[in-house]
Structures are given as C-alpha cells and as structure tokens.
Amino acid sequence: MTPDTIKIACSNCNLRELCMPVDLQPNELERLDELVATRRKVKRKELLFHNGERFTSLFAIRTGVFKTRVTTEDGRDQVTGFQMAGEIIGLDGIVNGQHSCDAVALEDSEVCVMPYERLEELSREVTALQRHVHQVMSREIVREHGVMLLLGSMRAEERLAAFLLNLVQRLHARGFSATELILRMTREEIGSYLGLKLETVSRTLSKFVEEGVVEVNQRHVRITDAEALKRLANPTVCN
C-alpha cells in the first residue's frame, strides 16, 4: 500500500463517522475504500458544481465550507444551505442527471469525489451503506422542512437566532467551541439563506449585541447567553 492510497482511504479517515456508516464489518470497511475515486481541491469563491452541469458524483466535504444556491431566470438567488466537513453535497443531481443548484466554496476546501454509479453498486452489496445513503437523503429532506418552517413563519430575530444556534451546534459536533464561531459567509449570504436583506441581518445582530446575548466582531461571534438565544429562536407565545 503506497502512502497515497492510505491517504485517500475512507477506512483511515478521521471524518468517517461523520459522512459514512459506522457499523461496518472489517471486510465491508475495506470495500468502502473503493468508493472515493479522487479528492478535489476547490479554492475560495470557486464552484464545485453548477446548475445544469451533468451529475456524476456526490461529494463529501473534507475541509472547508460551501454554500449551495438556486437561481431564477431573472437573477434572484436563494442560498439553500451551508455545508461543512463530513457533509454530503450533490444530492440534487440524482433525479435528472444534472445539478439544479450551484455549490460555491466559501473558503479553500477539499472534497472526496464519490462516483454515483460506484455508490449505487456498493450500496447494493453493503447493506449498511445503502441504509446510510437513504439516511443522508432523508436528513436533508428533514433539514429543509426546518428551513421552510423558519422562512415561512419566523420573524427576523428568530431566524437569525436559530441560524446561529444551528451553526455553533454543528461546529461543536466537529470539535470546535460551543460558544464561539467564525462566520465563513457574508451578511448578504446569511440574509439570502434566511430570507432577509443584509441590512436586516446586520441590524438584528446589533440588537443581539445590545441585549447582551452575543458579542460580534466582524465575522467573529461569541455567544454569551445561549439560553437567551434559544428563547429568541423559539419564543413562547404570550397572548
């Protein structure tokens, strides 16, 4: 085994528990290494794939952060998600054989390329992988339900509070702080995701600062009162 093949093996990856099934037999684990064909580096602001591009592979994020967005003919766009290490992107391409959104790197990033045909084949043979693929897709559907709830029935404060809590929770699960984070996206990108204008995002953040719930220094955010933030994200109706 050359150092190169070691480097690219899922069985040897410290992110495996995030992006792959956990309960594998040794021989299954070995087979998993057939899955990732190559790695691919994507520089900040570059696209991993774009709307209309032929779909061939799913991507597991190794390092960095991406945003996905959809666009209308008249130029409006909507950020549909922010993805970080261990998360899978490209699922939108399966249904029509071509991607229906763009994936843009928010910082220099690296992904594992998983050719879809190989994934199909393997998941027919490795039951745990089949189940995992289904779970990943189902999780995405449930996540989007949550975003629809946010966009459809929350006010600006609640949206932003929920957003910050979600981000910090995901970062915490990856070994980062549970109270501090660095935003990899602009106010405008946050606004697009939350269905708000960048000024509203900025104002709402300032309001949180005034209330002593968070400290903000540019992209650096520290949550000083997590309980208050949770109350903001999910307020009790009082009337």
Place this chain on the structure above:
Amino acid sequence: MTPDTIKIACSNCNLRELCMPVDLQPNELERLDELVATRRKVKRKELLFHNGERFTSLFAIRTGVFKTRVTTEDGRDQVTGFQMAGEIIGLDGIVNGQHSCDAVALEDSEVCVMPYERLEELSREVTALQRHVHQVMSREIVREHGVMLLLGSMRAEERLAAFLLNLVQRLHARGFSATELILRMTREEIGSYLGLKLETVSRTLSKFVEEGVVEVNQRHVRITDAEALKRLANPTVCN
C-alpha cells in the same frame, strides 16, 4: 390468483408510471408486487402518520390529497407540501426511525403501504427500483429548494401564482384540466405553505380576479390567462 391479490398488485396499477420505475423486466415487475403489503384508507382530516410516530413504511398515494406539516413547540405550524396520487410520502422518517412531520388527508384518501425493510431488500436486488428510490428522494430535495426560493425571495403575488401553476401542472399530468382546478385545501393551509396569512391569500386571489387572470368561485379556480400568471410567477426585474 384471487381477485384480491390482483387488486393490490403494482404490476396491475394504473398509477404505476407515477410512483414506480418504468423500465422493468417482466420478472422484476413481478417482484415489485411483493412491495405493497396492504392498502390503507384515510378519511378527510385524519392523519396517515404523525410527528414522533415510529417509521415503518413509505406510502404511495392512490387516491386523494394530503398535506404534510411540521410544528414548533409553541404551536406554530408550517405546511411543507401538498401531495396527490402517485406521490410518495413518509421519507422524513428514514433518518431517525420516526416521523418528524404529520401527514393529514385533505379528502378521503387511499394509500399503498410499502414496508421500508421490504423496500430496502428489493432495491438491493432490482437496480431500477434502487435508482427510482434515489430519484424520488432527490426530487423531493429539489422541490424543497424551489419552496425555499419561493419563501425566501418572492412576494405574495409571485408565490401564489407559482403555487397555482404548480398545482394545475401536476393535476394536468394526472389527466385533469390544464386550466381548471378545485383546491382541496383552505386559504389558511395555502397561506401556511406559502408563508402568508390567509387574508393575504384571499386578497391576492381577489387581485388576480380583478386583473382577469383567474376566475375564482370558492375552491373552484379557472385560469383564464396562463401567460399572465406565468409572468406574475416570474416577473422580469425592471430596475
């Protein structure tokens, strides 16, 4: 073969092309009939499944219309979709083994019950089915991207226009009129789906009527100027 087993066979179902893969070998088609365990009738306003319920099966709608909704602790809810004949619901339950939303029948309905374990098993053996399951889930993800775009960056008029066009198009694909439809849901349910209050839905509909784009009589809607409606749904930016 008893009349009863004939009645329940996918191979014999006039909705098969909507909810099942099309390119099957005869022997695969036969195997498909193992998939649907039973049928289940759901009366208007009754739940097919509810938030927190253990997930065991996916459901293919045979007749009727459903809404799915998610709910917050403080009682707000968001309609996440309206589903009709040939569509699959219950995908949200895969990830955690329990449903995370409610499915409510908007009229007396009937569904085919597809035990998930059986589906997993079969889709390991029938490649076309495996692909189909992936496509169904991917399609749902892409649909939700569209809803996010709608909720995040469209105005009331555009949302409602897009909603009506989407409904009539899906009904048309099922053999109904391309210009007339009967709404199975209340103004409030439409509003919940579109992130609007029921009054706004009502007012916007009235506006469409004034403009001669549609005729509305209670739940009965006739699209009199489809082109105008499309322009409303996706207006060109003018500034």
Place this chain on the structure above:
DNA sequence: CGCCGCATTGACGTTCGTCAAGTCTAGTGG
C-alpha cells in the same frame, strides 16, 4: 332553518425592505 367553518374586505399597525451615508478592514501598490 340555523349554525359553523370558511372566505372576503376594510382600517390600521408592524416588520422589514429600500435608499443613502458613512465606517471599518484587508489587501495593493507606490
């Protein structure tokens, strides 16, 4: 016939968007 749920419409209020001015920061080039 009368009730109840659904829908419509109007008056008014709130939230968020728009427009504009100005600040801060990081990166660039002199």
Place this chain on the structure above:
DNA sequence: CCACTAGACTTGACGAACGTCAATGCGGCG
C-alpha cells in the same frame, strides 16, 4: 511603511408589503 481602494459592514430615515383585528358574507350540513 503608509496611503489608497474595494468590499463588507453599520446605521438612520422613510416607505411598502404584509400582518392584525374586526365586521360581514356565504354555503353546506345537521
């Protein structure tokens, strides 16, 4: 090393879109 610039961010004043509250209409069902 520092001035300069561009992009990102903040803040204020104002307005539009949509929500809220309330009155009324309508139709179907018991």
